[in-house]
Amino acid sequence: MEHDSMWIPAVLRRIEDVAEDIRLFEIEPDGGATPYPTGSHIEIEVLIGDEPATRSYSLVGAGPTEGVWRIAVKRLPQSRGGSERMWALAPGARLRIARPTSHFELRPGAPSYLLLAGGIGITPMVGMVEALAAAGADARLVYAVRSRSQAAFLDRLAGRLDLRVDDEGAVVDLDAEIAGLHPEGEMYVCGPVGLMEAARRAWSRAGRPAERLRMETFGSSGHHPAQDFVVHVADRDLTLTVPANRSLLDALAGAGVDVASDCKRGECGLCAVQLVAVAGEVDHRDLFLSDHQKMENALICACVSRAVGTVTVDTGHRAHL
Numbered sequence: 001m002e003h004d005s006m007w008i009p010a011v012l013r014r015i016e017d018v019a020e021d022i023r024l025f026e027i028e029p030d031g032g033a034t035p036y037p038t039g040s041h042i043e044i045e046v047l048i049g050d051e052p053a054t055r056s057y058s059l060v061g062a063g064p065t066e067g068v069w070r071i072a073v074k075r076l077p078q079s080r081g082g083s084e085r086m087w088a089l090a091p092g093a094r095l096r097i098a099r100p101t102s103h104f105e106l107r108p109g110a111p112s113y114l115l116l117a118g119g120i121g122i123t124p125m126v127g128m129v130e131a132l133a134a135a136g137a138d139a140r141l142v143y144a145v146r147s148r149s150q151a152a153f154l155d156r157l158a159g160r161l162d163l164r165v166d167d168e169g170a171v172v173d174l175d176a177e178i179a180g181l182h183p184e185g186e187m188y189v190c191g192p193v194g195l196m197e198a199a200r201r202a203w204s205r206a207g208r209p210a211e212r213l214r215m216e217t218f219g220s221s222g223h224h225p226a227q228d229f230v231v232h233v234a235d236r237d238l239t240l241t242v243p244a245n246r247s248l249l250d251a252l253a254g255a256g257v258d259v260a261s262d263c264k265r266g267e268c269g270l271c272a273v274q275l276v277a278v279a280g281e282v283d284h285r286d287l288f289l290s291d292h293q294k295m296e297n298a299l300i301c302a303c304v305s306r307a308v309g310t311v312t313v314d315t316g317h318r319a320h321l
């Protein structure tokens with residue numbers, strides 16, 4: 001758990017179901033909800049079993065209204081347990097939260113913006129599209145969902161989005177979307193890891209500069225549902241099970257194996273440890289390693305990535321990244 005001073009008490013004021021398995025939470029922090037940079041998230045302290053843990057949720061909207069911050073949480077029974085804890089809350093519940101911070105800030109001044117959201121990745125995009133509209137910027141929001149019932153905020157975003165519903169045969173043509181963007185335009189992507197990997201590939205194929213692509217990830221999104229897996233730490237001769245509701249990083253720390261970390265969002269690469277052997281499959285969930293590095297399976301970002309089966313790591317050998 002982070003240092004105590006970062007946490008502030010808050011109360012859950014109201015909940016509202018805004019799509020199938022997506023619930024909006026209105027949270028009033030003690031001292032009042034302050035403005036935040038577009039693309040911000042808050043961390044919430046949750047108990048997973050008996051273990052305290054934190055979960056990050058993007059704020060919905062360009063700023064607080066009616067004295068509350070809003071988040072939307074998708075219920076994911078097969079994830080690490082945070083969404084189930086959130087969905088168990090009723091109005092009046094007391095919470096501990098951290099003030100908003102942003103790793104996904106909107107950079108003003110681009111000639112055009114392409115916003116691409118997949119599933120629950122719509123949450124930071126609501127504020128972005130509202131802020132861009134208020135600034136009179138040229139922006140296009142493409143929102144991909146599996147089925148129409150899973151699309152949230154459609155009324156709020158009416159007239160500002162292009163909805164692509166997978167089971168109605170409407171998929172996103174990333175190459176065409178990028179080709180239609182101003183040559184100096186920027187793309188912002190938030191969604192499942194598969195969508196973000198595809199977006200990164202398409203951006204690179206189009207010869208666009210990496211600094212004009214911004215991506216927001218969340219650790220619950222992988223190629224496989226979160227499940228227990230076994231890790232053997234070769235340099236400590238230690239074997240442990242990483243439970244479905246804990247990260248590899250936390251499980252290692254709990255066993256006394258400290259691995260340096262920073263973002264804990266799969267973006268900075270600081271927590272990457274060497275993979276010595278894989279019996280099963282690695283579920284790379286980070287945005288740091290390249291496609292080639294993920295195929296090589298020589299490294300795993302311990303903060304977000306997981307495995308199916310058993311992996312052997314060497315935490316004493318820090319990779320040259």
Ligand code: FES
Nearest residue numbers: 262264269271303
């Ligand atoms: S701590 Fe940044 S990628 Fe894991």
